[in-house]
Amino acid sequence: MLQITSAQIRKDLSYFGRFGKQGRGYRVRHLLTELKQILGLDAEWNVAVVGVGRLGNAILNYPGFNPDGFHLVAAFDNNPRHLGEDVGGVSVEPMSAMAETVASRNITIAIVAVPSVHTQSVVDQLVECGVRAILNYAPITAQVPAGVWVRNIDPVLALQSMTTI
Amino acid sequence: MLQITSAQIRKDLSYFGRFGKQGRGYRVRHLLTELKQILGLDAEWNVAVVGVGRLGNAILNYPGFNPDGFHLVAAFDNNPRHLGEDVGGVSVEPMSAMAETVASRNITIAIVAVPSVHTQSVVDQLVECGVRAILNYAPITAQVPAGVWVRNIDPVLALQSMTTI
DNA sequence: GCCTGTGAACATATTCACAGCA
């Protein structure tokens, strides 16, 4: 179904250990538990959204954006128009509150949904606050020190990549 | 800036031809033109959005989702509530109109923003209508015949992938 | 007989290092 060969799956699993029984296959529940642990999906992660414009708003309100273990617990924006506003159940705070809120709510992941021009400075600020995993929606490669992970999501790039059929 | 080595870039370019001058570098305008052609970004692409729920709506209204050469020219949904509605300047049509509209408006790319349960049947229908490039927003691997390209966009998966710091 | 786990073979991708031209 996933267009992945059985050999590939076996090799991938073997990288982490031995989870099956020869001739019998895998115990699904057991394998699922092991995989969740390997992927860090057995823990709780508190997430902050920076930027509550059109996109940040959509993220905070999108019901599917709260998979097991992930909690959108903070939102930041410097636009006074949004300050104090409730977006998807979270109260919008100014950027200046970031350090304190990240620490007090134990936030480890951030989603950056600000215009490209502001992305780098927002990322710098997040890194400064101790956030080491950042999901970036701007079409920009943010520069970060070693040990910080940025994943870029760019639907426009994905669309553009469809043209070489 | 892109965290890509110069050797990598030279190798990639060499796959398509020779665009620079030794000792001098690349003529930026010329290289840009060549790359646009290689990537199919010098042409016009008409795009349809299937599903005008929360997500489809956001896509159709998002001003950044109209990069050079891409035109969102149709929207389909079977919910009678949305039929005829204007979403981001496009009139919502029923799924039954797909074959005719795809042909008449020369649509070559589709963005599928419907719930997972409906994704496969929508994809089947698009393929039937001759669409060969599909951007899928559901957390599903759609099955397609050879020659059809599906690219999956899954922000939730991206978020989940941030946990193995 | 079935299906995992894994070396070996093969394939692809990246990096190195340098000849050669401006």
Next chain:
DNA sequence: TGCTGTGAATATGTTCACAGGC
């Protein structure tokens, strides 16, 4: 001297094929 283009070396990823336990 500077920078491209590219073979060669290295690294990484995938597929094959089969031993061995169930």
